[in-house]
Amino acid sequence: MKISILPSLLSADLGRLGAEIGRVAASGADALHLDVMDGHFVPNLSFSPATAALCRKVLPEGFALNTHLMMTNPEAYAERFAQAGSTTVQFHLELRERLNVRALAAALQARGVRVGLALNPETPAEAAYPFLPCADEVLCMTVHPGYGGQAFIADVLPKIAALRERAPALDIMVDGGINRETAALAARAGANAFVAGSYLFAQADMAAAVADLRAVCAAVWGRA
Ligand code: DX5
Ligand code: ZN
Numbered sequence: 001m002k003i004s005i006l007p008s009l010l011s012a013d014l015g016r017l018g019a020e021i022g023r024v025a026a027s028g029a030d031a032l033h034l035d036v037m038d039g040h041f042v043p044n045l046s047f048s049p050a051t052a053a054l055c056r057k058v059l060p061e062g063f064a065l066n067t068h069l070m071m072t073n074p075e076a077y078a079e080r081f082a083q084a085g086s087t088t089v090q091f092h093l094e095l096r097e098r099l100n101v102r103a104l105a106a107a108l109q110a111r112g113v114r115v116g117l118a119l120n121p122e123t124p125a126e127a128a129y130p131f132l133p134c135a136d137e138v139l140c141m142t143v144h145p146g147y148g149g150q151a152f153i154a155d156v157l158p159k160i161a162a163l164r165e166r167a168p169a170l171d172i173m174v175d176g177g178i179n180r181e182t183a184a185l186a187a188r189a190g191a192n193a194f195v196a197g198s199y200l201f202a203q204a205d206m207a208a209a210v211a212d213l214r215a216v217c218a219a220v221w222g223r224a
Contacts, residue, residue, distance in 0.1 A: 001171075001192040003217045004030035005210050006066055008175070008197030009055070010046060010148045017051075020201070021058040027206040028214075031064035031087065033175070033195045038071040041092065042146035049080040056085030064088065066195075068118065068175065070145045075104050082113045090116030090139050093127050105134040116173065120145060121153050125162040132167050137193065142186065143176030148197040152177030157189040164190025180216050187220035 007029050012020035024032045032055055037046040055065050067086040071077060074091035081089055089108050093101065105115040117131055118139040128138055140160050143150040153176070163172055173193035174186040183194050194217060203209040 001169075001221060003187075003214055003221065004171070004173070004193040005200075005213050005217075006031045006033040006173070006193065006195045007200045007206065007210070008033040008035060008148065008195050009051075010035045011197035011201035013201075017054065018058050021055050023206055025059050025063055027200075027210045029200075029206075029210050030193075031066040032059060033197075034065060034067045034086075036067060036069045036071060036077075036081070037146065038073075040072045041094075042070045044146045049077070049084045052081050052084035052086055066090070066116070068116070068139065068195075070118075075099060078104060078108055082108060082111055086113060088114035088116050088137065090118045090137075092118045092120065093131065094120055094123055096127065096131070101131050102134050105131070109134075109136075118175075119159070121156050125159045125166070128163065129166060132170065135170070137171035137173055138163055138167075139173045139175055139195075140191070141176050142174050142178070142182070145176070150177055152179075152182040152185075154182075154185065157185060160186060160189035160191050178213075180213055183213055184216050184220055187217040192217070192221070 007024045037044045039045045064087040066088045067081045068090045114136040116137040116139050117135045142152050142156045172191045174191045175195035178196040179199040
């Protein structure tokens with residue numbers, strides 16, 4: 001499996017946002033992770049389509065922009081984030097009772113955008129099974145979404161293992177509380193893509209930390 005490392009812009013210094021996006025671009029990371037919060041799905045607010053457009057403007061051509069919609073109505077905004085230059089749009093499966101997951105996934109894929117299906121810590125793997133055929137990746141939250149800097153929830157590990165068993169070739173991403181120790185735990189369970197906000201942005205040398213995180217995860221996969 002390809003190992004991917006994604007710094008989350010939520011932990012950036014907002015006073016120097018353009019420079020921080022540039023720091024990610026120069027870090028050797030695989031994509032920039034952009035967290036979008038609506039104050040309903042999660043008790044916080046964060047970035048907008050304008051931020052996605054800024055990322056696209058600052059990032060070099062071809063650098064992936066991974067947009068994580070923590071919103072009650074992703075169907076109303078997904079197109080705007082696609083338009084702004086998102087490579088992947090992720091939305092949450094807790095909405096599956098009222099959201100037409102397959103239709104939204106198909107609309108994004110029709111315009112060349114990858115689809116990520118996100119699961120909160122309590123949402124079981126089984127919730128994703130019917131939708132795996134329309135997903136390019138699954139995002140397992142390893143904290144309760146809404147804030148950076150929270151502690152990794154190890155109870156999510158069996159779910160990652162179940163998804164990996166069910167879908168051996170699927171990109172499985174983890175998001176929340178990721179550092180070199182927790183990334184190794186998630187990799188051992190079967191994750192191959194790793195979002196890290198507070199850990200990577202706290203490093204004086206983000207490139208070295210990205211390379212180190214990648215090496216830690218690759219070593220686990222090499223052993224598997
Ligand atoms: C949390 C966001 C995460 C957040 C992770 O709701 O989805 O992407 O930035 O931050 P850390 O890595 O600090 O837990
Ligand atoms: Zn996120």
